[in-house]
Amino acid sequence: MNERNIFIVRCGEVALKGLNKPYFERMLVERIKRVLKKYDGIEVKRHEGLIYVRAEKNLDPDEITGVISKVFGVASISPALEAESNLDAIGETAVSMMLDLIEKKGIKTFKVEAKRADKNFPVKSPEIGRIIGAKILIGCKVLKVDVHNPDCLLHVDLRHDVSYVYEQKISGFGGLPLGTNGRGMVLLSGGIDSPVAAWMMAKRGMMIEAVHFHSYPYTSERAQEKVEELAGIVSSYCGRFKMHVINLLPVQEKIVENCPEEETTILVRRFMMRIAEKIAEKRDCMMLITGENLGQVASQTAEALVVTDACVKMPVMRPLIAMDKVDIMEKAKEIGTFETSILPYEDCCTVFLPKHPATKPKLERILESESRLDVEALVAAAVESAEVINISPEL
Ligand code: ATP
Ligand code: MG
Numbered sequence: 001m002n003e004r005n006i007f008i009v010r011c012g013e014v015a016l017k018g019l020n021k022p023y024f025e026r027m028l029v030e031r032i033k034r035v036l037k038k039y040d041g042i043e044v045k046r047h048e049g050l051i052y053v054r055a056e057k058n059l060d061p062d063e064i065t066g067v068i069s070k071v072f073g074v075a076s077i078s079p080a081l082e083a084e085s086n087l088d089a090i091g092e093t094a095v096s097m098m099l100d101l102i103e104k105k106g107i108k109t110f111k112v113e114a115k116r117a118d119k120n121f122p123v124k125s126p127e128i129g130r131i132i133g134a135k136i137l138i139g140c141k142v143l144k145v146d147v148h149n150p151d152c153l154l155h156v157d158l159r160h161d162v163s164y165v166y167e168q169k170i171s172g173f174g175g176l177p178l179g180t181n182g183r184g185m186v187l188l189s190g191g192i193d194s195p196v197a198a199w200m201m202a203k204r205g206m207m208i209e210a211v212h213f214h215s216y217p218y219t220s221e222r223a224q225e226k227v228e229e230l231a232g233i234v235s236s237y238c239g240r241f242k243m244h245v246i247n248l249l250p251v252q253e254k255i256v257e258n259c260p261e262e263e264t265t266i267l268v269r270r271f272m273m274r275i276a277e278k279i280a281e282k283r284d285c286m287m288l289i290t291g292e293n294l295g296q297v298a299s300q301t302a303e304a305l306v307v308t309d310a311c312v313k314m315p316v317m318r319p320l321i322a323m324d325k326v327d328i329m330e331k332a333k334e335i336g337t338f339e340t341s342i343l344p345y346e347d348c349c350t351v352f353l354p355k356h357p358a359t360k361p362k363l364e365r366i367l368e369s370e371s372r373l374d375v376e377a378l379v380a381a382a383v384e385s386a387e388v389i390n391i392s393p394e395l
Contacts (some may be wrong), residue, residue, distance in 0.1 A: 006082050008157075008164060009051040009068060012075030012174035025051075027177040028073040028284060034239070035067050048117070048129035048159070065170055066231055070237050072203045074172030078155070080164040085118065087131050090156060093165050094132050097140030101152055101167065104144060110136065111144035111153050118160040119151035121300050125158075132156055184317060185280035186289040187272060187346055188212050188234075188243065190227045193291025193320055195234050195337040196328055200319040201289050202238035209241050209283055210391070211276045213248040215348040233337050236393035244279050244386040248272070248348050251378050255352075259369040262358045265299045266366060268349070270311040273381065277312045278383045289317045296325065298357035299349075307361045365392065 009032065014024040029044055029051060036042045036053070043054040055064050061289045068077050083093035094112070101107045112196040114128035123131070134147055136154075157164040175193050190209040198208050224245070231243050248268070255267045276288050292300050294307075299308070309316055320328055332338035 004054045004082070005057060005059065005064070006164065007055070007061075007068060008052040008078045008080050008082045008166065009053060009073045009172075010077070011049070011051065011073060013176060014073050015049065015075075017312050024073070024177060024180060027180050028071070031073065031177050031179070032068060033099060035071055036064070039064070040228050043333075051364045054068075069170055069172045069298035069334045071177070072173060072205065072237065073177040073355075075174050076172055077170045078164075078166040078168055079170075080157075080166035082301045083163050083165060084159060085121070085161065087123070087128065087135075088129075090163050090165060091132055091135030091360065094136055094154060094156065097165055097167065098136050098140045098143060098152070098154065102140060103177070105151070107151035108142065109144050109150045109152070110316060111145060111147050111150040111151060112136070112156060114156040116158045118158060120160075121158055127159060128156060144204045147281065154340070173237075176205035178202060178205060179207055182287070183207045183209065183283075183285045184287040184289045185208045185276055185285040187276050187291075188227060188231060189229060189291070189345065189349070190223060190341065190345060191291065192332050192338065192341040193266035193293060193296075193328055194289075195230050195291075195341065196289040196331050196335065197238055197289055197319050197336075198234050199331075199335050201317060202234075203342065207241070208234075208238055208289070209280075209285055210243040211272075211279055211386075212243055212245050213272055213275075213348045215249045215252060215351040216247055218249065218351040219346050219348055223347070226272050226340060226345050228391065230337055230340050231389075231391040231392055233335070233340065235391045237335070240390065242283070243389045243391050245389055246275060246382050246386050249351075250274075250384065251382060252348070252352050254373055254378060258372040259288075260352045263361065263366060263369055264306055264352055264354045265349070265357045266304055267369060268352075269299050269304075269308050270366070270370070271375075271382070273312045273316070274375070274379045275382045278379060279386065280314060283384075287315050287317050288312065289319070291320055292318045293320045293325070294322060298359045301359050303360040303362075304358075307363050307366055310363055370393060 033044045041056045082092045083089040112133045113127045113285045114127040116125045184206045188194045251271045
């Protein structure tokens with residue numbers, strides 16, 4: 001029975017979805033199938049509220065677990081062994097798992113916790129636990145039972161057709177399966193915040209696409225490679241996506257030539273939003289996503305955010321708005337973007353940075369400054385010049 005590795009996948013919030021639950025579960029199964037497509041002989045099935053992944057023995061279970069754990073909607077995963085639903089078969093499987101754990105982790109004590117989903121099974125859960133425990137003691141002479149603080153808590157899940165034995169429960173990120181919540185266009189910089197913002201929206205089921213602005217030759221090619229690398233990490237969670245890369249320098253030069261210096265930052269930000277919105281419309285995205293965070297810098301004061309928002313019709317999602325920077329940094333470390341984000345390359349926002357940026361911009365003043373520019377033509381030219389890069393986790 002143990003010729004394949006089994007992974008029991010528990011759904012998080014998906015399980016709470018009421019009448020829509022079958023749809024969310026189906027989407028989750030689809031996502032899991034998709035990320036495991038690169039491996040041969042994988043089987044993914046839904047059964048009694050859980051998802052079971054079966055993989056060939058030659059595949060590394062840790063690698064498979066790692067891949068599944070990045071799928072949004074997964075609450076936890078347990079690599080398991082399968083046994084026929086009788087106590088002798090379960091006992092044998094439990095002993096083989098324990099022998100493995102003795103060798104790999106040097107465990108000395110254990111406890112068995114049994115659960116009987118099949119209520120017609122003639123033996124009750126605590127008794128199943130005791131019987132399997134006794135079989136383990138006979139099969140693994142070095143082990144002792146410790147009900148309070150065991151090195152290994154072995155779970156036996158006795159079900160009608162087939163039973164499962166497992167030890168670990170590895171956490172996923174929860175959230176909702178990708179593709180269940182529309183599409184958003186993230187403004188992706190090379191910083192710490194925007195990759196986290198993209199990840200957070202994708203975690204709620206939103207497919208993402210990205211726009212990145214540079215100011216070449218003021219910003220280097222290496223700075224752009226850094227952003228591509230970051231996008232690649234984000235795509236290991238949210239699948240392949242397109243990144244629209246735009247040189248913002250022509251817009252910045254016009255602003256610097258024609259508008260007051262202290263307004264440069266906010267004006268540049270409004271152009272970024274407008275350009276991103278145009279591309280989002282073309283690409284069927286319904287929202288913009290930024291890594292903005294209240295009060296973090298001059299362009300993110302409440303007043304500046306209001307003035308930024310006023311130039312677009314599309315809703316702007318700012319999932320980090322009320323987070324503290326330390327918490328954003330923690331999240332970036334957890335999802336694996338932090339080390340790349342802190343590489344010291346210049347960003348287009350730091351080019352032409354005013355000495356004293358306006359922290360409380362007034363919309364009327366900003367509109368007046370913009371009246372000196374051909375906003376529509378500048379936006380259209382920028383959109384026209386976009387270079388599209390296909391981002392995938394392998395980058
Ligand atoms: P981040 O860490 O994401 O770079 P930040 O704290 O540096 O954010 P800003 O530079 O003011 O903040 O940018 C605020 C938001 O604007 C970013 O989170 C991102 O969504 C967007 N943004 C900034 N620079 C760029 C860029 N070069 N290309 C695309 N979007 C950008
Ligand atoms: Mg930035």
